[in-house]
Amino acid sequence: MANRNVPIPRRQLYIGGEWREPVKKNRIPIINPATEEIIGDIPAATAEDVDIAVEAARKAIARDDWGSTTGAQRAKYLRAIAAKVLEKKSVLATLESLDSGKTLFESAADMDDVAGCFEYYADLAEALDSRRKTPVNLNSDSFKTYVLREPLGVVGLITPWNYPLLMAIWKVAPALAAGCAAILKPSELASITCLELGEICREIGLPSGALNILTGLGPEAGGPLASHPHVDKISFTGSGPTGSKIMTAAAQLVKPVSLELGGKSPIVVFDDIDNLDIAAEWTLFGIFANTGQVCSATSRLIVQESIASAFLDRLLKWTKNIKISDPLEEDCKLGPVVSAGQYEKVLKFISNAKSEGATILYGGERPQHLKKGYYVQPTIITDVNTSMEIWKEEVFGPVLCVKTFKTEEEAIELANDTKYGLAAAVMSKDVKRCERFTKAFQTGIIWINCSQPTFNQLPWGGKKRSGFGRDLGEWGLESFLNIKQVTEYTSAEPWAFYKSPSRN
Numbered sequence: 031m032a033n034r035n036v037p038i039p040r041r042q043l044y045i046g047g048e049w050r051e052p053v054k055k056n057r058i059p060i061i062n063p064a065t066e067e068i069i070g071d072i073p074a075a076t077a078e079d080v081d082i083a084v085e086a087a088r089k090a091i092a093r094d095d096w097g098s099t100t101g102a103q104r105a106k107y108l109r110a111i112a113a114k115v116l117e118k119k120s121v122l123a124t125l126e127s128l129d130s131g132k133t134l135f136e137s138a139a140d141m142d143d144v145a146g147c148f149e150y151y152a153d154l155a156e157a158l159d160s161r162r163k164t165p166v167n168l169n170s171d172s173f174k175t176y177v178l179r180e181p182l183g184v185v186g187l188i189t190p191w192n193y194p195l196l197m198a199i200w201k202v203a204p205a206l207a208a209g210c211a212a213i214l215k216p217s218e219l220a221s222i223t224c225l226e227l228g229e230i231c232r233e234i235g236l237p238s239g240a241l242n243i244l245t246g247l248g249p250e251a252g253g254p255l256a257s258h259p260h261v262d263k264i265s266f267t268g269s270g271p272t273g274s275k276i277m278t279a280a281a282q283l284v285k286p287v288s289l290e291l292g293g294k295s296p297i298v299v300f301d302d303i304d305n306l307d308i309a310a311e312w313t314l315f316g317i318f319a320n321t322g323q324v325c326s327a328t329s330r331l332i333v334q335e336s337i338a339s340a341f342l343d344r345l346l347k348w349t350k351n352i353k354i355s356d357p358l359e360e361d362c363k364l365g366p367v368v369s370a371g372q373y374e375k376v377l378k379f380i381s382n383a384k385s386e387g388a389t390i391l392y393g394g395e396r397p398q399h400l401k402k403g404y405y406v407q408p409t410i411i412t413d414v415n416t417s418m419e420i421w422k423e424e425v426f427g428p429v430l431c432v433k434t435f436k437t438e439e440e441a442i443e444l445a446n447d448t449k450y451g452l453a454a455a456v457m458s459k460d461v462k463r464c465e466r467f468t469k470a471f472q473t474g475i476i477w478i479n480c481s482q483p484t485f486n487q488l489p490w491g492g493k494k495r496s497g498f499g500r501d502l503g504e505w506g507l508e509s510f511l512n513i514k515q516v517t518e519y520t521s522a523e524p525w526a527f528y529k530s531p532s533r534n
Contacts, residue, residue: 036124038070043079043245044228046086047238053078058218058246063131063366064356064403072221075246077254080213083242084260087184087211090239096211099237101159104207105152110234111227112148115141118230122195122223127357130194130220131366131404134358136320140196143486147199147502150486154507155207172521178514181209182286183262185510186255188248188276189224190268191217191368192323192426198224200490200501201265206240208510213242213261215252217268219368221245248272256280263287265509267325270495288499288509290325290491292424293452296445297328297481298435298467300458301337309457310344313430316455316481318352318408321367322428325496326453328481329425332444335434342412342432346392349408354397366404367427373404376427380409383420383431389413393428416447424450438463442470451494455481474500 038060042049056074061067075083091097115122123137132140158179166175187201198216205212216224228243244251252272256264257279266276267290280287297316303309316328333341357365367373380394393409408428414421420431435441445454445467453475456467464478474492477483484490484502491500499509524530 036121036128038125038128038222039226039229040070041073041225041228043073043075043083044225044231044241044243045079045083046089046242047232047236049228050079050082052076052246053082060129060222061369062128063368064128064358066370066402066404069128070222072218072225072245074218075215075244075251077250079244079246080251080254080258083213083244084184084258086239086242087213088260090211090237091181091183093237093239096237096240097209099209101155101157101162101207101209104209105155107234107236108148108152108155108203108206111230111236112145112152114230114234115145115148118226122226124358125222125226126194126220127365129222130191130368131357132320133362133365135362137357140193143196144199147196147203147486151203151207151507154204154504158207158507166515172519172523174518174520176516178516179511180514182510182512183210184260185210185212186258186261186264187212187214188252188255188264188266188268189214189216190325191220192320192325194220195223195227197267198227200506201267202227202241204501204506205265205510207507210510211240211242213244213255215244215246215255218245218247252276253279257282259283261285263510265499265501266290267501268292273497288491288501289497290452290499290501291495291497292325292426293327293450293473293492293496294330294422294424294448295326295328295450295453295455295473296330296332296448297455298441298445298457299331299333299337299341300456300460300463301334302459303337303457304459306337306341306344307348310341310348312455312457312479312481313345314348314352314408317430318349318364318428319482321364321406323367323372323426324482326475326482327426328453328455329430330421330444330448331430331432332441333432333434334441335436338434342391342410345410349392349410352408354400354405354407356403364408364428367406368404370404372426373406376406376425376429379420379423379425379427380411380429383411383414383418386418386420387413387415388418388420388431391432416444422448438466442467446470446472449495450492452492452496453477
């Protein structure tokens with residue numbers, strides 16, 4: 031087991047390159063979801079602190095040491111941060127698990143991905159220098175034109191608790207690569223590692239104000255950030271209702287937003303798959319990884335009727351083999367959900383499904399060997415119909431609902447029967463069929479013969495009520511750039527639109 035005695039640092043807000051106590055001096059307790067014990071606290075920012083952070087960010091953009099940097103100069107900072115994350119990987123991973131309940135294996139993988147994301151955007155920052163000014167040929171002797179890519183300015187980044195540092199970095203890294211000054215507001219349910227990012231930035235000498243970190247409650251810190259007149263963009267990952275509030279606040283100032291708001295993603299399994307075990311493991315990984323607290327979780331299994339019985343049998347055997355324990359224990363593959371509120375919410379979804387007539391095939395309650403902590407067994411629910419809450423609503427927990435189909439047409443109709451449109455998966459060895467489903471799925475992300483693999487180079491985002499805009503890839507960088515066209519009249523001849531007074 032990892033060292034659970036890693037001390038929880040007592041940090042303040044990270045503003046203007048230094049630690050600052052919140053104006054109102056309030057703090058929020060940190061609860062370890064595996065033990066339900068208070069293990070520390072974080073500062074609680076309010077509108078007054080948002081004002082101070084925005085001013086620090088504006089000053090950073092106005093100063094040469096950040097506002098006038100080249101992409102190559104910014105890349106050095108990003109690579110230095112990546113190196114520090116790897117240097118502190120063990121401690122950061124342990125803190126992440128203590129804070130969020132994430133298994134240590136997954137937390138350690140997250141830290142590798144955090145470093146990789148900074149490295150990736152360091153490369154893109156360097157490449158941006160050659161693309162910053164792009165000539166446009168108009169086939170005209172009278173005009174010279176070019177397009178400038180410039181940082182948007184001060185950006186607010188509001189991020190979730192399920193991948194506390196990694197999801198923050200999906201926004202922080204491209205924002206810094208673009209040359210923006212950022213204000214990060216992580217979820218109050220899991221903020222420790224985001225505050226440690228502040229310490230890393232301080233250690234590597236990131237110019238003051240380039241990144242500011244405000245922990246606190248959504249209405250008290252996130253709300254004022256979204257509605258602040260000097261914040262030029264908001265990028266948000268989280269729940270649909272909060273996303274709507276952010277969009278409403280930003281709309282008053284016609285402020286651009288990017289929203290990633292979760293989903294109810296399908297995984298469609300056909301009877302032509304060669305190996306039930308391979309498909310079963312991907313199905314499990316798609317819903318039980320990170321204890322099901324994944325925006326893109328393939329939480330609706332749509333399996334062909336002819337193999338449904340055999341496939342569910344394999345799925346049960348795999349599910350019963352998952353080690354549920356303290357997340358710091360070796361080989362733990364399913365830890366607690368993040369909070370008491372989330373625990374109650376997940377169990378309510380399960381009880382509602384049962385009362386609506388669905389069958390709890392497996393799980394559905396607390397594991398008997400764990401008396402403390404917000405643990406929920408991996409749960410499989412069958413006899414589901416499309417009017418049930420469990421079919422329609424995002425649970426954000428280790429709960430898989432199952433429905434069968436006979437034909438391709440029926441499978442596509444079931445897969446798209448959701449208000450969300452983040453991701454979808456299809457399991458089949460028929461290449462043409464996979465191509466048909468790729469076209470038919472109404473989502474931003476599609477997995478063929480797998481579920482959930484994620485790469486820095488590829489765009490991440492959805493459609494419908496899963497939001498709009500993209501994180502990751504070159505699209506993640508472009509979302510923090512302003513496009514400016516410049517047109518110069520180069521002819522010595524007059525424009526001759528009006529009659530010249532000198533010729534009267």
